[in-house]
Amino acid sequence: MAATDTSLRTEAEITARVKALEALLIEKGVMTTAAVDRMAEIYENEVGPQLGAKVVARAWTDPEFKARLLDDASAACAEMGIGGLQGEEMVVLENTEKVHNIIVCTLCSCYPWPVLGLPPNWYKMPQYRSRIVRDPRGVLAQDFGFVIPDDVEIRVWDSSSELRYWVMPRRPEGTDGMTAEQLEPLVTRNSMIGVGPAAAPAA
Amino acid sequence: MNGVFDLGGTDGLGPVVVEENEPVFHAEWEKAAFAMFASSFRAGLFGVDQFRHAIELMDPAEYLLSNYYEHWAHAVQYYAEKQGLIDAAELAERTQYYLDNPDAPLPEREDPELLEFCDLAVKHGAPANRESGKVAAFKVGDLVTVADDSPIGHTRKARYVRGRTGVITGAHGTFIYPDSAGNGHGDAPEHLYTVRFTAKELWGEDVADPNGASYFDVWEPYLTLAENQGAH
Numbered sequence A: 001m002a003a004t005d006t007s008l009r010t011e012a013e014i015t016a017r018v019k020a021l022e023a024l025l026i027e028k029g030v031m032t033t034a035a036v037d038r039m040a041e042i043y044e045n046e047v048g049p050q051l052g053a054k055v056v057a058r059a060w061t062d063p064e065f066k067a068r069l070l071d072d073a074s075a076a077c078a079e080m081g082i083g084g085l086q087g088e089e090m091v092v093l094e095n096t097e098k099v100h101n102i103i104v105c106t107l108c109s110c111y112p113w114p115v116l117g118l119p120p121n122w123y124k125m126p127q128y129r130s131r132i133v134r135d136p137r138g139v140l141a142q143d144f145g146f147v148i149p150d151d152v153e154i155r156v157w158d159s160s161s162e163l164r165y166w167v168m169p170r171r172p173e174g175t176d177g178m179t180a181e182q183l184e185p186l187v188t189r190n191s192m193i194g195v196g197p198a199a200a201p202a203a
Numbered sequence B: 001m002n003g004v005f006d007l008g009g010t011d012g013l014g015p016v017v018v019e020e021n022e023p024v025f026h027a028e029w030e031k032a033a034f035a036m037f038a039s040s041f042r043a044g045l046f047g048v049d050q051f052r053h054a055i056e057l058m059d060p061a062e063y064l065l066s067n068y069y070e071h072w073a074h075a076v077q078y079y080a081e082k083q084g085l086i087d088a089a090e091l092a093e094r095t096q097y098y099l100d101n102p103d104a105p106l107p108e109r110e111d112p113e114l115l116e117f118c119d120l121a122v123k124h125g126a127p128a129n130r131e132s133g134k135v136a137a138f139k140v141g142d143l144v145t146v147a148d149d150s151p152i153g154h155t156r157k158a159r160y161v162r163g164r165t166g167v168i169t170g171a172h173g174t175f176i177y178p179d180s181a182g183n184g185h186g187d188a189p190e191h192l193y194t195v196r197f198t199a200k201e202l203w204g205e206d207v208a209d210p211n212g213a214s215y216f217d218v219w220e221p222y223l224t225l226a227e228n229q230g231a232h
Helices: A011-027 A033-046 A049-061 A063-071 A073-079 A126-131 A136-144 A180-186 A189-193 B028-042 B048-056 B060-065 B068-082 B088-100 B112-124 B199-203
Strands: A089-094 A099-104 A153-158 A163-168 B143-146 B165-175 B190-198 B212-219 B223-225
Touching: A011 A033, A011 B028, A011 B068, A011 B088, A033 B028, A033 B112, A049 A063, A049 A163, A049 A180, A049 A189, A063 A073, A063 A089, A063 A163, A073 A089, A089 A099, A089 A153, A099 A163, A126 A136, A136 A153, A163 A189, B028 B048, B028 B068, B028 B112, B048 B068, B068 B088, B143 B190, B165 B212, B190 B199, B199 B212
Parallel strands: A089 A163, A099 A153, A153 B212
Antiparallel strands: B143 B165, B143 B223, B165 B190, B190 B212
């Protein structure tokens, strides 16, 4: 890389540079525009946090499934046809009254794609990755407005290997009797990262 | 290697900025940069650990300031050049062409097998666990210390756990060893463990959350048995 590359590029420059790289890789037989469209289609419309929500909602309502999920998350998700790239070895962490789990990847941006889709920008940015391990309670309170009581243990899981951690949030109050399908919309992406609670049911 | 990408515990980087209703991709070029990963992996340009290492080798100022998918494009470019598939002058020339002609079309090529590969890769993934005859040196419950050294090339031994002592809470069998694979020396599988470090052990009593812990996955060569077994 030339020294001039240290300056931030304009959007037009980035666009031209990536397009040029794409063009050369197409000519060299590495990629195609159809592959770009297909990969984007998958992660925009097929694979996203709605899948993780389906798994959590089932675990909230099916104790036997929950036990299997906590024992081997990849196998339990496979029962529901959910799994694949960046979820080969998934581990689900259960939040309780006494333990709150949070996931991060301090070295890069590892994330359980099959259940949460591609990560949001803040998960990949230096601010979250640097601070969440050192001051998790502070980051949740200050940056996410999510206060964890002092008597609750905070566990931060750094995704430093190919194991892919994600969080089963606590089932919200006032949801007794709701079906898994009714519970799914309450399971948010942030709650499965551990930076927010599951949503409360509509009054 | 020691670098800015190794962010755990770094101070002064500011607040987390959360974008409401964030789209999966913010621009068309992000889709292309994302798809380059699977396509280039299939073409044998790199493995996952090598891909990460190329990102680590970015100029540190650029790493901190650039868009995430620029990191991916950088890594693809790094290996495409290294393998002689493209050269820097050719890329610069083509970049200028698209800057001058932003609406110029991309070359056309069909590759149905690549589309099949994308579908299969997304569905089945690329597992990193590898069979090995190696016997695990440690077990769940062992108190272990992470080596306090600074490897030159790729490693997953983050600085904030180096020299720290914690308890093994998970033993997962053998996985590709990033310190070998990421530096282009093959899978060389090693046992992988999850280690629990108290916040106090990582950050010191004065600043640590008294009721906090971090869990970090480590490969066996990073670890030695701690001397005070049973003390924790």
